[in-house]
Amino acid sequence: MSKVVSFGEILWDKLPTGKVPGGAPLNFAYRFNSFQNSLSIISKVGDDLLGKELIEFLKKNKLDTEHIQISKIHKTGEVNVSIDKKGIADYDILNPVAWDDIEYNTKIEKLVKNCSIFVFGSLITRNETSRDTLKELLKIAPFKLFDVNLRSPYYNLNLIKELMLSSDFIKFNLEEITEIYSIYNRKKTSLEGMIKIISKKTKTTNICVTMGEKGACYYTNNSFYFQDGFKINVSDTIGAGDSFLATLVEGILNNTKPKEVLKKACAVAAIVASKKGATSKVSFTEISDLIESK
Numbered sequence: 001m002s003k004v005v006s007f008g009e010i011l012w013d014k015l016p017t018g019k020v021p022g023g024a025p026l027n028f029a030y031r032f033n034s035f036q037n038s039l040s041i042i043s044k045v046g047d048d049l050l051g052k053e054l055i056e057f058l059k060k061n062k063l064d065t066e067h068i069q070i071s072k073i074h075k076t077g078e079v080n081v082s083i084d085k086k087g088i089a090d091y092d093i094l095n096p097v098a099w100d101d102i103e104y105n106t107k108i109e110k111l112v113k114n115c116s117i118f119v120f121g122s123l124i125t126r127n128e129t130s131r132d133t134l135k136e137l138l139k140i141a142p143f144k145l146f147d148v149n150l151r152s153p154y155y156n157l158n159l160i161k162e163l164m165l166s167s168d169f170i171k172f173n174l175e176e177i178t179e180i181y182s183i184y185n186r187k188k189t190s191l192e193g194m195i196k197i198i199s200k201k202t203k204t205t206n207i208c209v210t211m212g213e214k215g216a217c218y219y220t221n222n223s224f225y226f227q228d229g230f231k232i233n234v235s236d237t238i239g240a241g242d243s244f245l246a247t248l249v250e251g252i253l254n255n256t257k258p259k260e261v262l263k264k265a266c267a268v269a270a271i272v273a274s275k276k277g278a279t280s281k282v283s284f285t286e287i288s289d290l291i292e293s294k
Helices: 025-036 049-060 106-113 128-138 157-165 174-184 189-203 240-252 258-273 284-292
Strands: 003-009 011-015 018-022 039-046 068-071 076-085 089-093 117-121 144-147 171-172 204-211 216-220 223-227
Touching: 003 025, 011 049, 018 025, 018 049, 025 039, 025 068, 025 106, 025 117, 025 240, 039 049, 039 106, 089 117, 089 174, 106 128, 117 128, 117 240, 144 240, 157 174, 171 174, 171 216, 171 240, 174 189, 174 204, 189 204, 189 216, 204 240, 223 258, 240 258, 258 284
Parallel strands: 003 039, 003 117, 011 076, 039 068, 117 144, 144 171, 171 204
Antiparallel strands: 011 018, 076 089, 204 216, 216 223
């Protein structure tokens, strides 16, 4: 049985240079699996060429495709991606597509009930079927990790609040936590202050915030851990946060000390940002060399 389950959108990112596999759950799964970890993806693709190509990509990279449903109604997801001069990506997400229609069944129920960590994001909640499936799975998942992924206009803050209350671990980027903090308090405060208030309101004791080139902050067991970013030449930022999270989850499963796992996660995210796309190859040598250079 898989230790980790990644639930949500898998799709094709259409870049100026061509199409590449994408979606935060796929990017996370790809990186986590590349570290020789057990993982399953729950998602849906269309009964079309793009769907077949996506499943072939996953199989080629030794990712479990058993729980990827096939839609006879909707097409495989695509996203038009533009990248600015700083390598920051902007996304135009087509709607509706196959991953909006993930159906609940006993097969995925059994998978989630027996996993160690259930990873999900907020984009998957934009349409009713996948949203309802997620809510049912959250009732049975033993440990729920919420990867907040605010993509306008596909979210509402009331639902985000509901999902946070269901979670054991929440991961934000700096822009996301700033926006979500404003739900609870309009008074300006420090990052630590925002984290403490959200932790109290949601009863979530594990919170991580990525800050791009400035690194990351990890709050766990009532303690804060900080890691500066690694200096690299950014190619594009696609999947950097997903690779960060994959490294963090691996560390949690292995009971790695928070400071150590945070440093490694920042290093992996930096290496991914230095390459094109979310599913670039990252070697253990590259990771250790970058960590030692700090």
